[in-house]
Structure formats: structure tokens, C-alpha cells
Amino acid sequence: MKQKPIEIVIADDHTIVRQGLRKLLEEEECLKITGEAMDGHQAIQKVFELEPDVIIMDIAMPVLNGIEASRQIKQSALKTKVIILSMHDHTRYIRELLSIGVSGYLLKNAVSHDIIKAIKAAVKGETYLSPAISSRVIEDYVGMNQKTSQDELYDTLTNREREVFQMMVEGYSTKKISEILCLSPSTIKSHRSNIMGKLKMENISKLIQYAIHLGIIDIQM
CATH class of the missing domain: 3.40.50.2300 (Response regulator)
Structure with a gap:
């Protein structure tokens, strides 16, 4: 057979x-x-x-x-x-x-x-x-490598917040993210706020730098 x-x-x-x-x-x-x-x-x-x-x-x-x-x-x-x-x-x-x-x-x-x-x-x-x-x-x-404090901050994000985080640093608008994830714009805004707070970031520029450090996006983007 x-x-x-x-x-x-x-x-x-x-x-x-x-x-x-x-x-x-x-x-x-x-x-x-x-x-x-x-x-x-x-x-x-x-x-x-x-x-x-x-x-x-x-x-x-x-x-x-x-x-x-x-x-x-x-x-x-x-x-x-x-x-x-x-x-x-x-x-x-x-x-x-x-x-x-x-x-x-x-x-x-x-x-x-x-x-x-x-x-x-x-x-x-x-x-x-x-x-x-x-x-x-x-x-x-x-080498007993330990996670850096920056890695630990990323670990605090939920699965959904990680999805929103990636799209944020890739330049997607709140409206576009809401369409992709089938969520309301207000929910996406809440996620964005939570992400910035958990990662202790003040603006999207620093968020992009952080994403590059983590390897979430490439420098060539």
C-alpha cells in the first residue's frame, strides 16, 4: 500500500x-x-x-x-x-x-x-x-546568555500587540491595521497606546529603532 x-x-x-x-x-x-x-x-x-x-x-x-x-x-x-x-x-x-x-x-x-x-x-x-x-x-x-532588558520589555506584549507593533513600524495607518485585523480603529488605538507604554517609547521613530534592534524589521526597509 x-x-x-x-x-x-x-x-x-x-x-x-x-x-x-x-x-x-x-x-x-x-x-x-x-x-x-x-x-x-x-x-x-x-x-x-x-x-x-x-x-x-x-x-x-x-x-x-x-x-x-x-x-x-x-x-x-x-x-x-x-x-x-x-x-x-x-x-x-x-x-x-x-x-x-x-x-x-x-x-x-x-x-x-x-x-x-x-x-x-x-x-x-x-x-x-x-x-x-x-x-x-x-x-x-x-555562554549562559541572558535576555537584555529590551528583550524582556518585548516579552510583555501580547500576541495581538506584537501583530500591531510590527504593522506600526512597517508604516501601516491605524485604519489599515484595523482593516487587516478586522478590529475597530479605537481598539487599534488602544493597542498602540499600550505598546508605547509597555515598551517605554515616546515616538514612532524610537519604536522603529527598537524594532530594528530586535530584528522585527530589516534596516533596508
Whole structure:
């Protein structure tokens, strides 16, 4: 009897990356791409709609980044495994994503064999890391790295506040954020106020600088 293929969703804001990854993975008979997403919100929607076995997630996506999307997926009752495929090897990303419970973290320079190996490991309940990431994890624990006070402030934000925070620093207006999240403008204004208070920020300029420090947005934006 033929084994059921592993169903996968690919989440990355670059079309060429999604297309390349789809072509690579579909060469394996045991793998099947069932959906794609361009940002974190779409990634969550696809997971709830399709309930794939695995979602391969980029970190630096607009509207909602891969970290927050992974967090919401892992907090759900769904059994979808999350594998991070990113160009970033920031220690904070690695630490937070592993604490969330992702099943793999690979860099985008990983060879195809590693990606396929990570997928197969994930469905078996195992965790797979790129060699470079494994080294960073070991260094982090050996060095007893502690969170900075700025990281701790970010941890005080709720999931919804983190969503609003990212869109704020990406330049979305209160009206646009309310439309995306299907919330009233007054609710978004309340979230904005809470965010500024919790992060102890006086203006949007400092908030953007803080977001760059955390890696929420890239300096090139």
C-alpha cells in the first residue's frame, strides 16, 4: 500500500523562493505541496484551512513575521510541525523559536538533502537544526546568555500587540491595521497606546529603532 505523502505549506514573501522550494520538494514522491503563503497571516490561515503535516516558514515576512506566526500555530490545537528556513541566524531568533517548539531551523544556504531530512524528522517528532545553528545553540547555553532588558520589555506584549507593533513600524495607518485585523480603529488605538507604554517609547521613530534592534524589521526597509 502506497504511503500517504507528507503535506507541506510554504510561507515566504519572495515568489522565487516559494517556486524554487516547491520545485525542489516536489521531486520527492513522499512530499506534497498543498499551499503557499506570502506573509504570517496567510501562513496561519493556510494551516487552519489545510492542516498540513509541515509548514516551512521564513522569518522576515511583512504584516506578521514568521516568529509570531509560528507562535500562534504552535499555540493552536493543530498538529502541524513548523520548520524555519531563514537567512537569519540571530541568537534571539533561535532561542525564541526553539522555546516556542519549532521542529527545525535551517539557513537558506542549506542543501536540499538537509531540508528533506528536516521535514522527515519533524513528522517523526524530532528536531533538526542546520550545523551552523546547532553551534549557535551550544554557544548560547555554554555562554549562559541572558535576555537584555529590551528583550524582556518585548516579552510583555501580547500576541495581538506584537501583530500591531510590527504593522506600526512597517508604516501601516491605524485604519489599515484595523482593516487587516478586522478590529475597530479605537481598539487599534488602544493597542498602540499600550505598546508605547509597555515598551517605554515616546515616538514612532524610537519604536522603529527598537524594532530594528530586535530584528522585527530589516534596516533596508
